[in-house]
Amino acid sequence: MPSGESRGKARQLSPLDHLISAAQTALTTIASTPVGTGRTDPARDLKADVLNDAQKRESAGLMRVNHVGEVCAQALYEGQALTARDGRVRDALIQAAAEEQDHLIWCENRLKDLGGRKSLLNPLWYFGAFGMGALAGWAGDRWSLGFLKETEHQVEAHLESHLDRLPQEDLRSRAVVKQMKEDEHKHAETAKKVGATELPWPVPALMRRVSRVMTGTARWV
Numbered sequence: 001m002p003s004g005e006s007r008g009k010a011r012q013l014s015p016l017d018h019l020i021s022a023a024q025t026a027l028t029t030i031a032s033t034p035v036g037t038g039r040t041d042p043a044r045d046l047k048a049d050v051l052n053d054a055q056k057r058e059s060a061g062l063m064r065v066n067h068v069g070e071v072c073a074q075a076l077y078e079g080q081a082l083t084a085r086d087g088r089v090r091d092a093l094i095q096a097a098a099e100e101q102d103h104l105i106w107c108e109n110r111l112k113d114l115g116g117r118k119s120l121l122n123p124l125w126y127f128g129a130f131g132m133g134a135l136a137g138w139a140g141d142r143w144s145l146g147f148l149k150e151t152e153h154q155v156e157a158h159l160e161s162h163l164d165r166l167p168q169e170d171l172r173s174r175a176v177v178k179q180m181k182e183d184e185h186k187h188a189e190t191a192k193k194v195g196a197t198e199l200p201w202p203v204p205a206l207m208r209r210v211s212r213v214m215t216g217t218a219r220w221v
Helices: 015-031 053-083 087-114 122-138 141-165 171-194 202-218
Strands: none
Touching (some): 053 122, 053 141, 053 202, 141 171
16 A cells, blocks of 8 residues: 555556555545555553443444444545556555545554444445445546545534544544634645635536435444
């Protein structure tokens, strides 16, 4: 799996190289652990949580949903980068994807700590999201960036709701979710600066509906 730095040079690659890189990312995301940017896990230096069984189950379910969200983020950005026309847009997508890899690692760490597991449907989530990302990129860079911006806004709101639902005692999960929320906001702002266009109102509504199905299922499966 290429590092964040090497992926930042992806616009110099041939279309075949991009395709191979996308396949590598898919395998790493689904079957292994990605490299990420090397940022410190926000939960690492916090005092160990003292949670009862019910709190652990609640936190594990929510962090599994967040892990699925990051699996989908990898797929979305890979699909969009694969079909992006402008190298500047591709770089923005690849940088966002590298930071989302950090989220994936942090969520996986929390799941392990809580005795939880990843979603059994991760391959399905990945390839479905990859197809959506490739379609968004095929529609054009401004539409693709608009899709990115709207996705990040919805994820930011989703993470805010998780901060309301996570046990107050679960300081480690809360620290991870807070940092993820900050990053998602930054990605949305980056997309806006690079040239994102506003999506027609039915598209965000459809995205929210699909997201509810995904999160509702990933909570348990």
